[in-house]
Amino acid sequence: MRLGSKTRRWAGFGLLALIATVGLSACADNGANFLQPAGPIADTESGIFWWLVLGVSTVVFVIVTTWLLISIVRFRDRPGAPEAHQTPGNNKVELAWTIAPAILLFIVLGFTISTMFKLDTPHNSQGQQVPITLHVTAIGHQWWWEFVYPDQKIVTADEMYIPTGQAVEVTLLSDNVIHSFWVPAIAGKVDVIPGHQNQMWMLADKAGQYRGECTEYCGNQHAHMDFAVVAVSSDAFNTWVTGQQAQSTKLVEGDPNYQGQQVFLTSGCVGCHNINGTTAPGNKIGPNLTHFGSRQWIAGEVLSNTPANLADWILHAQDVKPDVDMPSFDGTMPPNPALSPTQITELVAYLESLK
Amino acid sequence: MAVGTIATRGRAARKRWSQTPLGSWITTTDHKKIGILYIYTGIIFFFLGGIEAALIRWQLSTPDGKLLRPDVYDQIFTMHGTTMIFLFVMPTMAGFGNYLVPLMIGARDMAFPRLNALGYWLLFFGGIFLYSSFISGSAPNAGWFSYAPLTECTPAALSQGLGSLTFQQQAAAAAQAAAQGGQGCFAPGQNADFWIIGINLLGIASLLGALNFIVTILRLRAPGMTINRMPLFVWMTMVTSFLLVFALPSLTVASALLLFDRHLGTHFYQAGFGGDPLLWQHLFWSFGHPEVYILILPAFGMISEILPVFSGKPIFGYTFVAWSGVAIGFLSFTVWAHHMFAVGLPTVAQAFFASSTTLIAIPTAVKIFNWVATTWHGRLRFHTPMLFATGFIAMFLIGGLNGAALGVVPFDYQITDTYFVVAHIHYVLFGGAAMAIFGGIFYWFPKMSGRRLNESLGKIQFWLMLIGMNIAFFPMHILGLIGMPRRQYTYPPNLGWDGLNLLSSIGVLFLIAAFLVFLFNFVNTIRKPADQPADPWDAFTLEWATSSPPPTENFETIPVVRSRRPLWDQKHPDKADWRTAAH
Numbered sequence: 001m002r003l004g005s006k007t008r009r010w011a012g013f014g015l016l017a018l019i020a021t022v023g024l025s026a027c028a029d030n031g032a033n034f035l036q037p038a039g040p041i042a043d044t045e046s047g048i049f050w051w052l053v054l055g056v057s058t059v060v061f062v063i064v065t066t067w068l069l070i071s072i073v074r075f076r077d078r079p080g081a082p083e084a085h086q087t088p089g090n091n092k093v094e095l096a097w098t099i100a101p102a103i104l105l106f107i108v109l110g111f112t113i114s115t116m117f118k119l120d121t122p123h124n125s126q127g128q129q130v131p132i133t134l135h136v137t138a139i140g141h142q143w144w145w146e147f148v149y150p151d152q153k154i155v156t157a158d159e160m161y162i163p164t165g166q167a168v169e170v171t172l173l174s175d176n177v178i179h180s181f182w183v184p185a186i187a188g189k190v191d192v193i194p195g196h197q198n199q200m201w202m203l204a205d206k207a208g209q210y211r212g213e214c215t216e217y218c219g220n221q222h223a224h225m226d227f228a229v230v231a232v233s234s235d236a237f238n239t240w241v242t243g244q245q246a247q248s249t250k251l252v253e254g255d256p257n258y259q260g261q262q263v264f265l266t267s268g269c270v271g272c273h274n275i276n277g278t279t280a281p282g283n284k285i286g287p288n289l290t291h292f293g294s295r296q297w298i299a300g301e302v303l304s305n306t307p308a309n310l311a312d313w314i315l316h317a318q319d320v321k322p323d324v325d326m327p328s329f330d331g332t333m334p335p336n337p338a339l340s341p342t343q344i345t346e347l348v349a350y351l352e353s354l355k
Numbered sequence: 356m357a358v359g360t361i362a363t364r365g366r367a368a369r370k371r372w373s374q375t376p377l378g379s380w381i382t383t384t385d386h387k388k389i390g391i392l393y394i395y396t397g398i399i400f401f402f403l404g405g406i407e408a409a410l411i412r413w414q415l416s417t418p419d420g421k422l423l424r425p426d427v428y429d430q431i432f433t434m435h436g437t438t439m440i441f442l443f444v445m446p447t448m449a450g451f452g453n454y455l456v457p458l459m460i461g462a463r464d465m466a467f468p469r470l471n472a473l474g475y476w477l478l479f480f481g482g483i484f485l486y487s488s489f490i491s492g493s494a495p496n497a498g499w500f501s502y503a504p505l506t507e508c509t510p511a512a513l514s515q516g517l518g519s520l521t522f523q524q525q526a527a528a529a530a531q532a533a534a535q536g537g538q539g540c541f542a543p544g545q546n547a548d549f550w551i552i553g554i555n556l557l558g559i560a561s562l563l564g565a566l567n568f569i570v571t572i573l574r575l576r577a578p579g580m581t582i583n584r585m586p587l588f589v590w591m592t593m594v595t596s597f598l599l600v601f602a603l604p605s606l607t608v609a610s611a612l613l614l615f616d617r618h619l620g621t622h623f624y625q626a627g628f629g630g631d632p633l634l635w636q637h638l639f640w641s642f643g644h645p646e647v648y649i650l651i652l653p654a655f656g657m658i659s660e661i662l663p664v665f666s667g668k669p670i671f672g673y674t675f676v677a678w679s680g681v682a683i684g685f686l687s688f689t690v691w692a693h694h695m696f697a698v699g700l701p702t703v704a705q706a707f708f709a710s711s712t713t714l715i716a717i718p719t720a721v722k723i724f725n726w727v728a729t730t731w732h733g734r735l736r737f738h739t740p741m742l743f744a745t746g747f748i749a750m751f752l753i754g755g756l757n758g759a760a761l762g763v764v765p766f767d768y769q770i771t772d773t774y775f776v777v778a779h780i781h782y783v784l785f786g787g788a789a790m791a792i793f794g795g796i797f798y799w800f801p802k803m804s805g806r807r808l809n810e811s812l813g814k815i816q817f818w819l820m821l822i823g824m825n826i827a828f829f830p831m832h833i834l835g836l837i838g839m840p841r842r843q844y845t846y847p848p849n850l851g852w853d854g855l856n857l858l859s860s861i862g863v864l865f866l867i868a869a870f871l872v873f874l875f876n877f878v879n880t881i882r883k884p885a886d887q888p889a890d891p892w893d894a895f896t897l898e899w900a901t902s903s904p905p906p907t908e909n910f911e912t913i914p915v916v917r918s919r920r921p922l923w924d925q926k927h928p929d930k931a932d933w934r935t936a937a938h
Contacts, residue, residue: 030838032838045765084666084734086930086932086935089673094675108763109710112709116765176539190697194632195627217505
């Protein structure tokens, strides 16, 4: 019958497509792909995928569908086909195919559990245990990430700097809804749950910038709650730390950014944002902007940090990222003022100067 | 008549409303009519859920899609999941159960016909209630598992207005606690209320149906129809019913507590007040995982009916197919936290749930092997129901394999809450449940309507569905692997996700075409005269022993059963099962 060969052909195409697409996808280096691992955890997890998940699944799939297809071709009804056997079953066969998958599944389970415990302890790519050398607290907000370095006394947002080759412990906190902290190229995800202080460790081998994402649905802008993990050498990391620790200052009249700072201080921005050394300290709901100019991203990676994008963001935050806490400063949301083109230019220049 | 009084003459002239075409459907307690109502309702909601799916795929077909605002997208994806689970698969399966169980066990109706009608109407109005939320623009928007505290809101009257000293002390303590966790209001609208109340209406409906099935199956079987001779669809309906009875209370409790939080000022899920968001997840998934099997076990039953008939053989390993279903039922209560590997449970606890997940894969594998073995040495007639049944095996196999993959915990850390999970659920529920439902519709349509759906159109529909679902859902595996989280209303263009998303959206066009072919086939067939004999497929079970469609009382005389295939015995007295088989 035609159907059988057609089915076989489709299955053949399907299988080829499967192998081709999965193979190609592994090459997609978008910084958010654990099949292009940048650290020992993701490396182990991608290994688990290739042989324990894809390998075993493919073998089982091929065996069962081949069996099914042979049956379809061989026993299809046609003139002269033999009568169906009225076999009600066979206990030996049943026993065999209960035990066989059980053995296979328990082998998989064994590797699963041993890998889980291996991933619990910080180690490097050679498998040697390494001490935690850096603590970072990641706080999930709706919808952006705040990063606090308690030992270095740094508070920043959207970008988490880590030194390569060193184990970092990340403490995950939320004071709102549940989020999930995922940096695919470095480590699997851990949920960020109010009232729970979840912790994870991570280690990046290779310097580079990796995409981080919120993977627990957390409201309207769940799609725009991304961050960047920037892994740099120890020296570069120390330089970054020193830079981030610097305080900002109140500018005096005559300074090129004096007007911009005045716009910042008088237009309502300080209701939600801090710039250390300039505003009254305290916990505010928006990101700390002390070193805003040094960051590459705005508001959960919704925009890259360029002066034009920043102006767009300040004027039309509600269009760029609807329902975000940040109001649009275009006069549509009183009492937040409409900022004039001059004010915007001055404000943007000031914020971008905060390296 | 001359002897009639005025009153009786009036009664004769005006038929009672319950005898009119519309009235007879609305007032019916006949299990067959109620079954058909369930199936119609399920298909209508399948259509609505399909429209939502199409909107989602339209939005995601290109990066930075502008079709839907994020708040609208959230409602659409929540209602898509809620609809397909609670308003398509569950009612349709309940419909098949209602129609078939009494016929298959040789009974005249369900044990409690009026309770049966009540269950249907609760479902009907529950569905309308859920969808009425769109009128006020406040459809549920927190996903089909509505995680707290995204669904939480402390009622304003309670958090401000009381003013007593004790309350202020409490509030001060709460504010302090909030530093360590969340409180506040993340869902001020009525969206979550619609979800809670709607889901509970549907839950009551399912519970009534389940109790009715259990009593019917245990008490109303025809003489000789022992438990061990029941058709496997009846077995699976029974297991499903027990799952519903034991799993639904968990959902009821979870959602009631959420309702209390939202309106009475309790704080079960609010960390800032000493509650715990994880309580919701444990309660929800101890319903939610049995629920997955509530959706798929009846499909297993349907496949176990269709495959033997079109293979011309008895099911291979009846006892193993039946008891693997029971094993799945039991084990389904032990695996809930495999939905929660990322929440930070202790590693030992995760190892436990990885193990139970491994165990539940074994009976599932046994079922698949027995289905394939049923076709072996058969004489396979590839009518449309058989196509769907074999398609089901292949697609459910993929759904089983990528499901077992989710139990490989280190892998799960990476791909949970990504599009990989979306791929998994669609292979199981579309490739599994929906394939079985359409197979079942083609198989039992002659019985229900006396008419047979067009075979060529059926085959076209099958191939469109099979190819379409693979184009739509296979790329989602890869999207998950390369980092795309689920439930995003949009995504940026530079991540290599565009092509696969577009491909997936194209697959939906095939599925829409398949549904339109089905609709055309249905409308075309239903207008023709009923011409089908009692047993058009040369089948084995009792529903085919009576006319198509059956009379109100189902059977003129209650049949006596001597084996698992009573109709085969009747047609082949010399080769009757009871002559050869021990059971």
